[in-house]
Amino acid sequence: MTDQNRVEELTAIRDSASAAYYEGESVMSDEDFDAILAELRDLGVEETTGHGYIPEGKVAHERRMLSLAKVRTEAEVLRFVERVQADQYSIEYKYDGLAISLVYEAAETGTAATLVRAVTRGNGDHGEDVTYAVRLMAESGALPLVLNGSPRRVELRGEIMLSHSSFTALNSVLDGKYSNARNAAAGILRRQSGTQARHLSLVIHDEGTMFSSRLTELGFTTSHDHMHVTVANSFDDKSTAAWIMAAISKVDLGRHDLDFDTDGAVIKVVGRDNRNALGDSSSAPQWAIAYKFASEIKPTILREVQWQLGRTGKLTPVAIFDTVSLAGANVSQATLHNFKFIEDMQLAIGDIIDVTRSGEVIPYIKGRSAANAELGTPIAPLTEWAGRDGQTYSVVRDDINLRVVGYLDPVTVIVYGIQTLGILGVSTSLVTKLVDAGKVATLPDMLAVTESDIVGLDRQGQKSAAAAVKAIRDGLGGATVGKWFATIGLHGLGRTTGRILEARFGSLDAIANATEAEVEGLEGFGTITTRDFLVARPRIKALADELRERHNYVPGAAAAVDTVESQFTGLQVVVTGTFPTLSRKDAEAAVVRLGGTVRGSVSKSTDIVVAGESAGSKLVKAEAAGIRVMGAAEFEAIVAAS
Ligand code: IVH
Numbered sequence: 001m002t003d004q005n006r007v008e009e010l011t012a013i014r015d016s017a018s019a020a021y022y023e024g025e026s027v028m029s030d031e032d033f034d035a036i037l038a039e040l041r042d043l044g045v046e047e048t049t050g051h052g053y054i055p056e057g058k059v060a061h062e063r064r065m066l067s068l069a070k071v072r073t074e075a076e077v078l079r080f081v082e083r084v085q086a087d088q089y090s091i092e093y094k095y096d097g098l099a100i101s102l103v104y105e106a107a108e109t110g111t112a113a114t115l116v117r118a119v120t121r122g123n124g125d126h127g128e129d130v131t132y133a134v135r136l137m138a139e140s141g142a143l144p145l146v147l148n149g150s151p152r153r154v155e156l157r158g159e160i161m162l163s164h165s166s167f168t169a170l171n172s173v174l175d176g177k178y179s180n181a182r183n184a185a186a187g188i189l190r191r192q193s194g195t196q197a198r199h200l201s202l203v204i205h206d207e208g209t210m211f212s213s214r215l216t217e218l219g220f221t222t223s224h225d226h227m228h229v230t231v232a233n234s235f236d237d238k239s240t241a242a243w244i245m246a247a248i249s250k251v252d253l254g255r256h257d258l259d260f261d262t263d264g265a266v267i268k269v270v271g272r273d274n275r276n277a278l279g280d281s282s283s284a285p286q287w288a289i290a291y292k293f294a295s296e297i298k299p300t301i302l303r304e305v306q307w308q309l310g311r312t313g314k315l316t317p318v319a320i321f322d323t324v325s326l327a328g329a330n331v332s333q334a335t336l337h338n339f340k341f342i343e344d345m346q347l348a349i350g351d352i353i354d355v356t357r358s359g360e361v362i363p364y365i366k367g368r369s370a371a372n373a374e375l376g377t378p379i380a381p382l383t384e385w386a387g388r389d390g391q392t393y394s395v396v397r398d399d400i401n402l403r404v405v406g407y408l409d410p411v412t413v414i415v416y417g418i419q420t421l422g423i424l425g426v427s428t429s430l431v432t433k434l435v436d437a438g439k440v441a442t443l444p445d446m447l448a449v450t451e452s453d454i455v456g457l458d459r460q461g462q463k464s465a466a467a468a469v470k471a472i473r474d475g476l477g478g479a480t481v482g483k484w485f486a487t488i489g490l491h492g493l494g495r496t497t498g499r500i501l502e503a504r505f506g507s508l509d510a511i512a513n514a515t516e517a518e519v520e521g522l523e524g525f526g527t528i529t530t531r532d533f534l535v536a537r538p539r540i541k542a543l544a545d546e547l548r549e550r551h552n553y554v555p556g557a558a559a560a561v562d563t564v565e566s567q568f569t570g571l572q573v574v575v576t577g578t579f580p581t582l583s584r585k586d587a588e589a590a591v592v593r594l595g596g597t598v599r600g601s602v603s604k605s606t607d608i609v610v611a612g613e614s615a616g617s618k619l620v621k622a623e624a625a626g627i628r629v630m631g632a633a634e635f636e637a638i639v640a641a642s
Contacts, residue, residue, distance in 0.1 A: 003043055010040050018123075034070070058126035061101055065121045065157065067283055068094075068266060068290040077248075077267065078241035080289050084278055085601045085621070086269040089240075091229040091247040093255060094264035094290050095203060097161030098186055101127065102134065104147050104154045113147045113154060120189070124283075133189045133197035134160075140198040144219035154218070158204040161185055163259040166199040181261055201260075206268065208275040208287070230270065233600040240600075248291050257337060257400075264292040277604050297356045298324040299369045302349055305336065305379050307402075311412045311489050315382060315395065315402040317342060319353070319365055326357040334363040340400040342379050350376030388435065410435050410442065417443035417487035420495065423475025426468055433457040443487055444543070446472060447551045481508055484555045488543060490536045497524055497533075506557045508544035512537055564642055569595030574602050576619060577612030579632045582639065587612070590639045602627065610635045 014036050071077060081089075099121035104113040118134035119127040137160075138145040147154065162170075162185035170184070188196045204215060229247035234240045244267055251265040268288040269275055275287040304320040317336040324331055334355060336342050345367045347353065352369040385393045385404040393407040411432050418426050426446075434440045439453045449472065454465035482498030485508065500523050505511045519525050519533055547553045563569070573596040575587050582590065587610065588598045602609060602621045609615075609622035612632040622629050 007040065007043050007045055010036050010043075011045070014040065058122060059117070059119045059129050060126055061119065061122075061124070062103075062155065065099060065101060065124045065127070066280060066285055067124065068288055069284045070264075070290045070292050072292055074241060074245050077244050077289075077291065078237060080267065081237045081241045081244070084269050084274075084287060085233075085237075085603050086271075086274055086287075087233050087599060087601070087603060087605075088270035089231045089233075089244055089247075090206075090268045090270050091231065091244060091251055092206075092266045092268065093251055093258070093260075093262040094266045094292070095159040095161060096182055096261040096263040097159040098182070098189060099205075100130070100134070100158055100160050100202070102143070102156045102158070104151070104156075106150070106152050109152060110150060113151050115143075115145050128190065130189050132192050133200070136195060136197035137200050137202060141221065142200060142202045146219070148219040149217060151218070154210075156204055156210065156215075157207055158202050160189055161201050161203070161260050162188065162199060163201055164261075165259055166201075170196065170199060207285070208272050235600045237601075252293060253335075264290050266290050273605075274603065296326055297354050297366060298326055299352050299371060300324045300355055302347060302351050302353045302376070304349065305342070306333075307382055307385075309385065309404060309409045309412065311408065311416045312491065313403045313405075313408055315339075315385070315404060317379075319347075321353060321355065324355055326355065326363060331355060331357065331363040334365050336365065338401045339381055339397060348376030348378050410440075413489065414440065414443050414446060416489055418446065418475075420487045420489075421475060421479040421483050423472055423479070425471035425475075430454070430457075430460070430468055433460070442546070444546045444551055447476070447547075447553060479555060480558045481506065481511070481555045482558070484508060484543065484547070485511060485540065488536065488539050490532060490539075493529065493532060493536065497529070500524060502557050508540060508547070508555060512541035512544055563593055563595045566594040566596075566638065566642060568608070568638075571596050571607035572599050572605050573597065574599050574606050574609045574618055574622070575612075576609060577615030577632070579612040579636060581636060587635070587639075590642075594638070594642060 014033070017033055017036075071080065101117075101119045101121070102115060103117040103119075105116045106113040115131070115135065115138060117129065118131045120130055121127050134143070135145065137143060162181045164181055167181040167184055185200060188200060191197070204220060206212070229250055231240065231243045231247050234243060248265045248267075251262075255262040266288055267290075269278060275285070278285075278287040280286060300321045300323075302319055302321050306318045306320060308316045308318055310316055317339065318333055319336050320333050322332070336345075336347070345365070347365070347368060352371050354366040354369045355363060356366055357363045381397055381402055382395045385395055385407065387393055387407045388409065388411070389407075391407075394405050395402050396405055397403075411428065414431050414435070415428050418431070431440075431446075434446075434449065434453065434457070437453075437457055440446055440449060449469060451462065451465040451469050454460050454468055455462055480502060482495060482500075482502035485498035485501055486493070486495040501511045501514070501519075504518075504522060505514055514533075514537075516530060516534060520530055525533070544554075547555065568591055573591045575584060575591060575598060578584070579587055591598050591610070596608075599606060602618050602625065604625070606622065606625075606627050608628045608630055609618060610630045610632075611619045611622070612635075619629065
């Protein structure tokens with residue numbers, strides 16, 4: 001076949017597959033589709049938005065609806081980081097629904113803007129008018145029909161989906177016509193009659209056109225894409241990419257508990273200005289990429305379910321199966337998330353199950369394989385749990401999970417606390433030995449651990465004992481009020497909340513005495529967080545009391561830095577290279593003392609780059625961007641004089 005014929009063949013397959021996709025029906029896997037695009041690229045055919053497909057009854061978009069560049073590996077994430085050099089990234093679910101454009105317009109100035117048009121993405125330039133269905137969605141509260149305030153004209157983009165629960169509920173009336181929620185959503189959305197569209201849901205995408213708070217003002221109850229993990233730039237691109245990968249794994253883990261389909265994670269540069277600076281290519285924004293979870297699937301046999309007790313008392317089932325090799329690693333276990341997952345999947349011991357490693361990171365079970373002939377041995381919910389203390393505790397079930405009543409595993413709680421406090425060099429196995437030997441029972445007990453407590457425990461010598469005690473002492477140096485607060489491990493009240501409370505109240509005692517009125521206005525304190533906080537107050541007080549009374553220890557707030565007025569005051573500063581007398585850390589501390597903010601990478605907002613000996617790419621970038629560069633000698637002179 002000539003290249004030209006092959007191009008024509010591939011283009012035809014691509015266009016019909018993409019037409020089917022935009023109509024809501026997938027006819028091939030993402031991997032196969034991407035392989036076609038890759039081959040076309042090799043043949044010199046560039047990708048175009050929509051792949052030439054224009055649906056009938058098309059409506060032109062006023063702004064082209066772009067797609068996202070797709071990546072599948074950490075190396076590609078690293079390339080993105082190297083290119084955009086952002087200070088912060090947000091990682092979100094990639095919703096596998098139907099992209100939509102919503103236009104609200106006021107008939108004349110001073111009147112309210114109402115929904116005038118809803119159009120599917122289509123090929124990016126032209127989409128299908130689905131206003132009928134979207135108005136029905138508005139009736140059931142998925143979006144406002146009329147906006148608050150008096151905007152003249154607003155266009156928003158988002159994703160329309162059918163939740164799994166609605167899909168299940170609707171399935172009988174849908175006549176089993178649809179194979180999955182996305183296809184069903186597409187079918188329902190395009191119908192010009194009936195009322196099923198009331199069951200559809202909407203998320204608005206954070207594409208940088210509008211702040212989340214503005215959405216709320218306009219009357220949306222759906223916020224921007226939920227599930228944000230924000231990753232700050234580390235000091236080098238490689239570790240930033242590694243942090244992003246860790247956040248992607250988190251998205252990957254969480255997505256099975258969702259009521260929606262997600263097929264990846266979206267990595268976005270944070271900040272409207274930063275995004276504008278990066279701009280768009282013809283088909284995709286340059287400030288975001290989609291990480292698609294890979295899906296090599298292999299069958300294996302489920303042998304056993306083990307239960308892990310988490311720090312909140314929740315029991316997580318773990319599947320143990322015959323080892324399979326997936327995406328280059330041997331895998332023999334995977335989380336089953338919760339008891340409901342086992343039920344939903346109808347898993348049984350001895351079944352053939354399909355296992356995959358999504359995102360090439362975390363193994364998970366897709367379900368029973370189609371190859372199963374008969375049912376295996378049912379998996380019964382646990383009814384009791386044997387505590388480390390030798391007692392037996394009962395297990396209860398809520399809708400989704402099994403939980404142990406009245407018992408938390410001290411090792412899990414202590415290890416979580418140690419990590420939260422930032423204490424390095426104390427292993428889980430050491431904590432286990434200390435707990436089992438009766439030397440410690442709570443996190444504060446760790447403060448009183450002595451070398452002689454450790455020496456003599458299984459395989460622990462004097463040297464490792466001394467190292468562990470020192471690690472605890474050193475780690476406590478950085479253990480501030482906010483971190484201690486987070487060790488309690490309250491749902492939704494982690495380190496970020498801890499930092500906010502620390503900044504406002506300064507001590508654990510003050511936090512424990514804070515009133516509803518005092519916390520309510522704080523950042524991140526909505527109705528639910530406030531309620532959770534009020535419920536948790538006695539535990540905060542108990543922790544503060546225990547630390548003070550038994551250990552004579554009162555955690556401090558992060559030392560407020562005394563800054564001096566200088567030419568760095570209020571500026572964004574990047575420090576790179578080495579200095580004659582200052583370490584990098586000291587140099588950065590000096591910048592902070594001089595009133596500057598230290599940034600890890602050079603961007604548009606950088607004011608000064610302090611470049612020491614053998615500064616590399618950051619210096620090059622600063623010079624290219626015309627950013628002020630200060631040499632090591634000048635910098636050290638300013639530091640010495642301050
Ligand atoms: S932001 C290009 N955020 O993915 C516009 N889009 O492949 C980016 N999508 O058409 C919009 N989850 O419909 C954004 N968290 C998310 C998303 C998301 C899914 C869809 C969106 C877009 C498609 C691009």
